[in-house]
Amino acid sequence: MLYISNFMLELNNNQTPHRRIMEISWNKRVLLGILCTLIGISLLISDLVNSTIAYAVINTGTIVTIAAYKVSRQKNATAHDERSRAIGAKAASYSWMLTYFLVAILVWLVEFNWFNLTLQMVLGLLLAQMSVTLLVYKWWFNNHGEI
Amino acid sequence: MKTNIKTARAKHQLTQQQLADLVAVRRETIVFLEQGKYNPSLKLAYAISKALKTRIEQLFVFEPKDLPETLTPETSNQ
Numbered sequence: 001m002l003y004i005s006n007f008m009l010e011l012n013n014n015q016t017p018h019r020r021i022m023e024i025s026w027n028k029r030v031l032l033g034i035l036c037t038l039i040g041i042s043l044l045i046s047d048l049v050n051s052t053i054a055y056a057v058i059n060t061g062t063i064v065t066i067a068a069y070k071v072s073r074q075k076n077a078t079a080h081d082e083r084s085r086a087i088g089a090k091a092a093s094y095s096w097m098l099t100y101f102l103v104a105i106l107v108w109l110v111e112f113n114w115f116n117l118t119l120q121m122v123l124g125l126l127l128a129q130m131s132v133t134l135l136v137y138k139w140w141f142n143n144h145g146e147i
Numbered sequence: 148m149k150t151n152i153k154t155a156r157a158k159h160q161l162t163q164q165q166l167a168d169l170v171a172v173r174r175e176t177i178v179f180l181e182q183g184k185y186n187p188s189l190k191l192a193y194a195i196s197k198a199l200k201t202r203i204e205q206l207f208v209f210e211p212k213d214l215p216e217t218l219t220p221e222t223s224n225q
Contacts, residue, residue, distance in 0.1 A: 146185065
């Protein structure tokens with residue numbers, strides 16, 4: 001969740017002022033997330049589609065709602081100044097690189113049958129690794145002046 | 148890179164937080180700038196120079212080793 005909201009913030013910060021005017025406000029994104037969640041719930045209740053699809057819509061809506069709400073609360077000039085943005089961008093790219101290496105390792109583990117990995121295990125591992133490494137890198141770069 | 152932000156800030160009797168608020172950055176950014184550990188953007192450097200009413204080149208002092216080799220002290224002063 002934190003990872004997604006950080007990424008949403010970085011994407012927003014990297015846009016030009018002209019694009020920022022055109023973008024949807026964060027409050028509208030929260031509403032969009034709530035709407036998505038409600039649609040998912042109604043799909044689940046009405047039994048119109050497969051329950052997996054309904055759960056996916058609910059999950060997407062919940063993630064968008066929470067992430068957009070978090071970003072809308074954080075968004076002010078001093079909380080994300082140029083140094084913080086640079087740290088966020090660098091931490092995200094380092095985290096992405098680590099994820100890439102982790103996926104490469106997992107591919108070899110599966111290929112040689114060294115480890116029995118389920119889909120849930122892989123997804124859980126990636127989710128945890130991405131969130132934790134982003135936070136650790138952000139903390140690390142924040143405590144070191146030069147970026 | 149060395150900076151004279153601390154001296155200029157003291158001259159204007161501003162705290163780090165007050166300067167940070169003036170130029171819309173976090174206090175930590177000012178701390179690292181004063182220590183010469185962070186290279187600011189031109190926009191931030193200009194904002195700080197305006198806030199402290201001091202020329203940019205007086206606030207940020209680059210040593211010859213910080214400059215590209217192609218720029219000798221003679222050419223950089225031109």
